[in-house]
Amino acid sequence: MVFPKDISDMGRMEQANRLFFRLYQCANMLHKTGTKAVESEGLTTQQWAVLGALSRPDTQNGISMGDLARFLMVSRQNLSGLISRMERDGHVRSDPDGRDRRSRLVTMTESGRQVWLEQAVPKIRVFYEQALEGFSNSDLTHTVHYLLKLLDNMKEIDAEQGHAPSDDGDAPVDLEAQV
Template sequence: MALANRVFFRLYQCANMLHKTGSRAVEAEGLTTQQWAVLGALSRDEAEGGMSVGDLARYLKVSRQNLSGLVSRMERDGHVTTAPDSRDRRSRLVTMTGSGQHVWKVEAQPKIYAYYEQVLDGFSVNDVTHTLHYLLKLLDNMQRVDDAQGERKSRRSDAGPAA
């Protein structure tokens, strides 16, 4: 357990440092790492027509509530727009604006790539491949835990108040 504790503590530190140093890398563009993640998700070929708020939240592994505030700020800044989904009027579709695409492709991406080079300094392609492999394994296991926790929570709320 001591080794596991060290792994997860270092993962926590890495997440915090990613937010801190990554946000600094794109702050001149008015972006944070969260906004960079949203623009990155929306820039994928699979998201060409936009993504529903729910799908975007699931893809980024964040709550709809946290994403909603983030999307509102990005909409205010002109990076994204939201509109009712033509296939499901209850759902809102998030798409990148022309301004958002310019910020992403022209301004932010070169700085993000330079950031990656700095942070991955001393890593071989093999190191990066192994790191990705293990992070994906962790993510899969965490998703199973999250799914199981959600099922337990759902069963408790379905049971009603305790007698």
């Protein structure tokens, strides 16, 4: 066991442990409660993230599986299974890329767009309001700032561990950009 050099290191380690455990809990609750919010549309939080990513203006003509996986920060293997299920349900389409036949472009179908805009987005807005109860605009700004800072640090760790760096931008579901 490694012991901290002094009491301040021990306190920082305890705070870090609390922070990362709370992030873990938040991620689990987001998956549980977020999926419940959109389950009547036949969606999960993962599908919500994909539809949110595909509803951005820069993806209207499709996005490669690799770029979508990097944007969502998931493995291609996990994304492939998810996209297959979403194709089966008629929400997305995956076609060969005209510029590179080895690559596939994922686009949202009209049916998927209807489910997203007319059914999911209104429920997601309600979910956001409930989840962010008591947060001021300043709280939201600061929270996003610190989460992005943490995400950047973890991306550096990922790159040091031998994974390709990615410039994934902001969160995959920016409702204001889609409506």
